[in-house]
Amino acid sequence: MKKPLLIIEDNAQNLYMMQFLLEKSGFTILSTMDGTKGVETALSCIPLAILFDIQLPGMDGYAVAAALKRHHELAEVPIIAVTSYAMVGDRERILAAGATGYIEKPINPETFVSEICKYFPPGWDAEGKL
Structure with missing residues (x-):
C-alpha cells in the first residue's frame, strides 16, 4: 500500500496546485485544511511526509510542527x-519549532516535487519504499 503525503493547507488554490503536482509524480495525497485536524490525520496514517502552511486555522504551523515532533x-x-512567510528569521523560526524543511510560496511548479523529494532518505520513491 502506498504511504500518502499529508498536506495541511487552508487555501484551496494552493492545496490544488500542490496536490496536482504531487499526484502527477505518483504520490498519493491526503489533505486537511486546519492544523488540529492535520496533527490528528498524521497520527492516524503516519504519512511519507507532511507539508504544511504556517497560517492555519485551529493551530498555526509553528504549533503544528511542535506537536508533530x-x-x-x-x-x-x-x-x-510550504509558506509565504519569507521575512528574515521566518525560516529559522519554523525550523526551530520542529520543521525538517522550508519551501517558499509561491511554489515553482517545475521544481516543487524535486524540492520535496530532497527531504526523503536516499532511495525512497512515491510508494514510500526504499
Missing part, C-alpha cells in the same frame, strides 16, 4: 513548511 511515531517523517 512530540510524537515518536513521526520521528522519521519529514515535516516541511
Whole structure:
C-alpha cells in the first residue's frame, strides 16, 4: 500500500496546485485544511511526509510542527513548511519549532516535487519504499 503525503493547507488554490503536482509524480495525497485536524490525520496514517502552511486555522504551523515532533511515531517523517512567510528569521523560526524543511510560496511548479523529494532518505520513491 502506498504511504500518502499529508498536506495541511487552508487555501484551496494552493492545496490544488500542490496536490496536482504531487499526484502527477505518483504520490498519493491526503489533505486537511486546519492544523488540529492535520496533527490528528498524521497520527492516524503516519504519512511519507507532511507539508504544511504556517497560517492555519485551529493551530498555526509553528504549533503544528511542535506537536508533530512530540510524537515518536513521526520521528522519521519529514515535516516541511510550504509558506509565504519569507521575512528574515521566518525560516529559522519554523525550523526551530520542529520543521525538517522550508519551501517558499509561491511554489515553482517545475521544481516543487524535486524540492520535496530532497527531504526523503536516499532511495525512497512515491510508494514510500526504499
